[in-house]
Amino acid sequence: MKSIAFGQFYPANSPLHKLDPRIKVILTVLYIVCSFLCKNLLSFALLALSAILLILCGRVPIRIVLRGLRPVLIILAFTALLNIFWTKGEQLLFAWKFIEIYAEGLYAAVFMMVRIATLIIGTGMLLTYTTTPIALTDALEDLLSPLKKLKVPVHEFAMMMTIALRFIPLLSEETEKIMTAQKARGADFSSGGLIQRAKALIPILIPLFVSAFNRAGDLATAMECRCYHGGEGRTRMHVRHVRLVDFIPLLLVLLLGASLIFLNVLGIGFSMK
Amino acid sequence: MAEIKLENLSYFHGKDTPYEIKALDTINLTIPSGMITGLIGHTGSGKSTLVQMLNGILRPHEGRVLLDGQDIWEKQKNIRSVRFRVGLVMQYPEYQLFEETVYKDIAFGPKNMGLGEEEIRVRVEESVRFAGLSPELLQKSPFDLSGGEKRRAAIAGIIAMRPDVLVLDEPAAGLDPRGREAIFSNLVKYHEESGNTVVIVSHSMEDMARYCDNLIVMNEGKIVMQGDRDYVFSRSNQLTEVGLDIPQVTKLMLILKEQGIDVDGGIYTVDQALERILSIYRKSL
Ligand SMILES: Nc1ncnc2c1ncn2[C@@H]1O[C@H](COP(=O)(O)OP(=O)(O)O)[C@@H](O)[C@H]1O
Numbered sequence: 001m002k003s004i005a006f007g008q009f010y011p012a013n014s015p016l017h018k019l020d021p022r023i024k025v026i027l028t029v030l031y032i033v034c035s036f037l038c039k040n041l042l043s044f045a046l047l048a049l050s051a052i053l054l055i056l057c058g059r060v061p062i063r064i065v066l067r068g069l070r071p072v073l074i075i076l077a078f079t080a081l082l083n084i085f086w087t088k089g090e091q092l093l094f095a096w097k098f099i100e101i102y103a104e105g106l107y108a109a110v111f112m113m114v115r116i117a118t119l120i121i122g123t124g125m126l127l128t129y130t131t132t133p134i135a136l137t138d139a140l141e142d143l144l145s146p147l148k149k150l151k152v153p154v155h156e157f158a159m160m161m162t163i164a165l166r167f168i169p170l171l172s173e174e175t176e177k178i179m180t181a182q183k184a185r186g187a188d189f190s191s192g193g194l195i196q197r198a199k200a201l202i203p204i205l206i207p208l209f210v211s212a213f214n215r216a217g218d219l220a221t222a223m224e225c226r227c228y229h230g231g232e233g234r235t236r237m238h239v240r241h242v243r244l245v246d247f248i249p250l251l252l253v254l255l256l257g258a259s260l261i262f263l264n265v266l267g268i269g270f271s272m273k
Numbered sequence: 274m275a276e277i278k279l280e281n282l283s284y285f286h287g288k289d290t291p292y293e294i295k296a297l298d299t300i301n302l303t304i305p306s307g308m309i310t311g312l313i314g315h316t317g318s319g320k321s322t323l324v325q326m327l328n329g330i331l332r333p334h335e336g337r338v339l340l341d342g343q344d345i346w347e348k349q350k351n352i353r354s355v356r357f358r359v360g361l362v363m364q365y366p367e368y369q370l371f372e373e374t375v376y377k378d379i380a381f382g383p384k385n386m387g388l389g390e391e392e393i394r395v396r397v398e399e400s401v402r403f404a405g406l407s408p409e410l411l412q413k414s415p416f417d418l419s420g421g422e423k424r425r426a427a428i429a430g431i432i433a434m435r436p437d438v439l440v441l442d443e444p445a446a447g448l449d450p451r452g453r454e455a456i457f458s459n460l461v462k463y464h465e466e467s468g469n470t471v472v473i474v475s476h477s478m479e480d481m482a483r484y485c486d487n488l489i490v491m492n493e494g495k496i497v498m499q500g501d502r503d504y505v506f507s508r509s510n511q512l513t514e515v516g517l518d519i520p521q522v523t524k525l526m527l528i529l530k531e532q533g534i535d536v537d538g539g540i541y542t543v544d545q546a547l548e549r550i551l552s553i554y555r556k557s558l
């Protein structure tokens with residue numbers, strides 16, 4: 001429960017960290033599309049290469065990126081196995097009783113793994129590791145602002161998200177403080193049965209709720225005092241301007257997509273159906 | 274009597290994350306028993322981290338914490354008994370109150386010790402007196418108390434465990450002068466009556482000079498100086514270097530001394546200064 005380490009944001013000074021978050025959201029969507037364009041060995045190789053480039057551009061240690069892959073390890077292994085044993089093809093490599101393994105199956109397994117891994121690494125590098133949650137909310141508000149015409153309260157949702165995100169580290173810091181204070185009085189959170197453990201939470205939850213409500217009340221008053229009235233006519237303190245260089249990554253991703261399609265058409269190496 | 278000794282103690286906040294901070298850097302320290310010790314340092318110098326080592330809230334990454342010569346982490350299961358022997362009042366302790374009544378809240382610690390009702394009652398009453406809280410408040414909800422009263426109720430909650438060592442992290446932070454005065458004078462009274470060791474953390478030199486026999490000065494996770502207050506305040510240059518200052522009256526006295534007026538060092542309160550100046554004035558008449 002380290003407040004500053006909230007989320008997976010990894011602070012660094014990299015081109016990806018500096019890139020406009022709105023562009024990053026669009027890039028993410030395009031990147032996902034790209035990963036589904038891949039069909040053959042060469043295009044998957046190019047996709048994997050692009051993921052490695054992203055990691056380099058974001059200057060996030062490889063150890064942390066790999067840690068992000070850990071939760072999907074089981075899914076990766078499972079899809080690989082499914083593909084190896086269930087894909088039927090022409091090139092039989094191995095057969096024993098009812099088990100038949102085809103070259104197509106092996107390729108499909110590798111392809112699926114590369115696809116899932118690059119999807120995770122791509123969205124991680126473009127969004128979670130290099131964009132603070134607050135910047136992300138702002139970007140989504142901007143990108144969704146056309147929906148305001150349809151009377152969708154985009155600004156209000158974004159504001160609620162921002163406040164909630166701001167409160168998470170505060171609350172976790174507070175929880176830690178209160179836990180420490182109660183431990184100093186001999187509270188024991190880690191032993192006893194289920195009911196006893198639930199009871200041990202009362203000395204934490206009550207002060208936590210009291211202070212959260214107080215804080216929320218204070219915040220509402222402070223916003224009221226500054227005449228907050230929702231999104232209409234509201235301007236930003238930090239207006240983000242898309243710079244010309246911000247378009248370069250967009251071009252690069254479009255180029256990536258085009259090359260992938262081209263490689264598919266060339267059809268060198270093994271192709272997935 | 275309980276003596277706390279720290280040996281080559283180091284602690285990192287956020288260890289193994291990109292935010293790693295060395296909060297304590299090879300600390301060697303003995304906290305003398307039966308005295309009021311003041312721990313001073315700039316904000317962020319590691320005072321709060323250090324006091325959380327003393328009762329085993331935080332576990333050192335390097336080095337040992339010895340309580341009466343025994344490493345407190347040697348038998349990890351006994352860490353709770355260490356917390357009862359070294360009572361820690363955290364910074365802004367009023368946020369820890371949670372029970373329906375002040376009485377029940379103060380009784381939380383003793384109850385965790387497994388004491389009987391009668392013993393708890395005795396201890397609650399005793400600690401309320403030490404903390405300077407009026408006994409009528411015992412049946413009120415802690416959330417209905419004033420800020421200063423909440424603070425005292427929280428302090429009473431620790432004193433009720435009858436710790437051998439009472440540690441307070443910035444006990445007077447955010448209180449008005451009268452509230453500060455009340456907290457400190459009650460602590461001094463508690464110290465005199467119980468004879469227990471008291472450790473007070475603060476960054477106010479005025480308060481420290483007034484109430485503490487022994488001072489420890491911290492800066493950037495290290496101990497810069499330790500000694501009685503005459504020793505510490507005679508090194509004002511070194512104090513300024515770490516962003517601290519000697520009390521204003523002491524400074525005034527030093528200036529007077531430079532002007533050739535016969536005041537001695539070792540004056541830390543306005544009352545002492547007044548007395549000294551008046552006596553010089555009377556002599557000169
Ligand atoms: N829970 C925490 N997580 C990360 N860093 C912390 C935490 N608590 C304190 N620190 C850092 O450790 C250093 C020492 O802090 P602290 O012990 O609170 O100092 P003090 O009490 O003297 O103001 C500071 O740099 C502070 O930012």
Ligand SMILES: [Mg+2]
Pocket residue numbers: 320321322364442
């Ligand atoms: Mg502190």
